Amino acid sequence: xxxxxxxxxxxxxxxxxxxxxxxxxxxxxxxxxxxxxxxxxxxxxxxxxxxxxxxxxxxxxxxxxxxxxxxxxxxxxxxxxxxxxxxxxxxxxxxxxxxxxxxxxxxxxxxxxxxxxxxxxxxxxxxxxxxxxxxxxxxxxxxxxxxxxxxxxxxxxxxxxxxxxxxxxxxxxxxxxxxxxxxxxxxxxxxxxxxxxxxxxxxxxxxxxxxxxxxxxxxxxxxxxxxxxxxxxxxxxxxxxxxxxxxxxxxxxxxxxxxxxxxxxxxxxxxxxxxxxxxxxxxxxxxxxxxxxxxxxxxxxxxxxxxxxxxxxxxxxxxxxxxxxxxxxxxxxxxxxxx
Numbered sequence: 001x002x003x004x005x006x007x008x009x010x011x012x013x014x015x016x017x018x019x020x021x022x023x024x025x026x027x028x029x030x031x032x033x034x035x036x037x038x039x040x041x042x043x044x045x046x047x048x049x050x051x052x053x054x055x056x057x058x059x060x061x062x063x064x065x066x067x068x069x070x071x072x073x074x075x076x077x078x079x080x081x082x083x084x085x086x087x088x089x090x091x092x093x094x095x096x097x098x099x100x101x102x103x104x105x106x107x108x109x110x111x112x113x114x115x116x117x118x119x120x121x122x123x124x125x126x127x128x129x130x131x132x133x134x135x136x137x138x139x140x141x142x143x144x145x146x147x148x149x150x151x152x153x154x155x156x157x158x159x160x161x162x163x164x165x166x167x168x169x170x171x172x173x174x175x176x177x178x179x180x181x182x183x184x185x186x187x188x189x190x191x192x193x194x195x196x197x198x199x200x201x202x203x204x205x206x207x208x209x210x211x212x213x214x215x216x217x218x219x220x221x222x223x224x225x226x227x228x229x230x231x232x233x234x235x236x237x238x239x240x241x242x243x244x245x246x247x248x249x250x251x252x253x254x255x256x257x258x259x260x261x262x263x264x265x266x267x268x269x270x271x272x273x274x275x276x277x278x279x280x281x282x283x284x285x286x287x288x289x290x291x292x293x294x295x296x297x298x299x300x301x302x303x304x305x306x307x308x309x310x311x312x313x314x315x316x317x318x319x320x321x322x323x324x325x326x327x328x329x330x331x332x333x334x335x336x337x338x339x
Contacts, residue, residue: 018064025060025083029135029191030203030218030250031258032210033079040206044199045091045192051099052091052194055108059083059090062112063119070116085119086112088138088192092296093145095193103154111141131305132259135250135297142296143288179240180226186242187222187249191297195241213257220267221245221252221274228278247281247299248274254304265316269307277303 023038026045032038046053063086068077076082093108118137126133149155175183185200192203208215225245229238238244255270256262277299284295284302311317 024080025087028080028084034210037206037210044202048194048196055090055094056087059112060087063115066113066116085137086115092142134301136301139296175236175239183240184222187245190242190246217253217256221249224271224274225278228275247277250300251277269317273307
């Protein structure tokens with residue numbers, strides 16, 4: 001697959017051996033083709049639990065290796081684009097199913113290999129719209145496993161189910177000042193399912209290591225997520241733990257300079273998307289309540305795909321004038337590259 005001219009990576013590297021390809025997988029979760037950043041991200045995971053780093057690297061290795069065996073385009077493999085969804089799937093298994101269980105390790109390995117197939121399918125399905133797959137393969141697999149897990153005792157041995165009916169928000173809506181700065185970093189750490197604020201701080205260091213603009217966009221997305229959640233009256237506990245704002249971070253980075261050219265108007269567009277993703281998060285959680293209400297990165301995927309599709313009708317964010325028949329179905333073009 002060729003790279004779309006409208007897609008950019010911060011800290012883009014070329015070449016290197018399998019080790020560099022492997023480390024670019026975790027980095028590409030935040031759209032960074034930088035092996036050094038991937039190493040810092042793994043270090044951040046290890047501060048929470050060393051096994052999380054192992055699962056993330058193992059998942060990236062299996063996803064990348066499977067894609068290579070299936071002869072996926074070398075450029076995609078080199079840049080870590082075949083490793084980030086499998087990295088997330090394996091890490092999700094470790095965090096939510098128990099990192100110390102053999103069944104979890106085997107399930108994570110199987111899901112990581114299947115992710116290569118899911119990624120290829122999603123890329124092909126979105127080809128005609130020239131939209132990137134983002135973390136859609138991870139969302140599909142994680143949602144499927146969550147729904148199926150209670151039916152298999154070796155996968156999830158706990159007795160009680162995860163289903164919970166959605167209810168109205170309760171508790172105070174004004175976070176304590178001490179919670180705000182922790183929420184700022186947890187919005188970033190929750191991208192990797194971590195509650196530790198210091199892990200988020202280390203992840204932010206990795207972002208700045210690759211490119212200053214990427215780090216600043218993550219900061220802007222985190223702040224937007226906090227402000228939006230507070231303005232809408234979200235429970236303070238949800239704001240403080242980072243689960244309301246993590247999707248906003250991803251949207252801000254994706255729209256602010258990866259899939260749209262970095263510019264002042266693009267920044268405003270990206271922050272609007274970040275606010276939208278924050279508002280969409282509880283809606284997705286309520287829709288997924290029968291399986292425990294975990295939104296995964298569905299708010300990021302849905303919001304980013306919607307904003308990217310709409311951007312083609314707006315000359316300023318894309319830097320081009322839309323054709324008179326822009327609304328009509330277009331002939332499939334070169335597939336968009338995702339980070």
